[in-house]
Amino acid sequence: MSHHSNSAHAVFEFDLTTDETRRRAAVMTALGAxxxxxxxxxxxxxxYDLLYSGLDERQQEAYDMLVAAGVLPRRGQGHAAD
Incomplete structure (x- = not known):
């Protein structure tokens, strides 16, 4: 005797609109008026300008290397925060 199970699949749908609206309102409340x-x-x-200002020669070389590699954006007039 064989036993076959007809398992029904239930479809669940969630409307997250209300939760998303609540989340956005909470963010705006936390940020303040x-x-x-x-x-x-x-x-x-x-x-960032302050962070990259006043670099010594070695730091400037490291900064220039990171800019050339695309890790950091170029700031100022060719040197960090000129």
Whole structure:
């Protein structure tokens, strides 16, 4: 006697629209009403300029090598934060 099982497959669908809306609202709440994306970007650029300023000769050579390899973007006028 053989026993065959007809297993039914259930299809589950999830609408994540509500969860995504809730997540986005939570992000905006966490950022706060005074969040200023352009100011954040300017601050980040200033931080990078400061990071790559005042390099000694050996550091500048390492920086130039990383720029040439495409690891870091060129900053300033040909040298790190001139």
């Amino acid at each position: 005074n969040w200023d994306p352009p100011a954040v970007m300017r601050g980040e650029e200033e931080a």
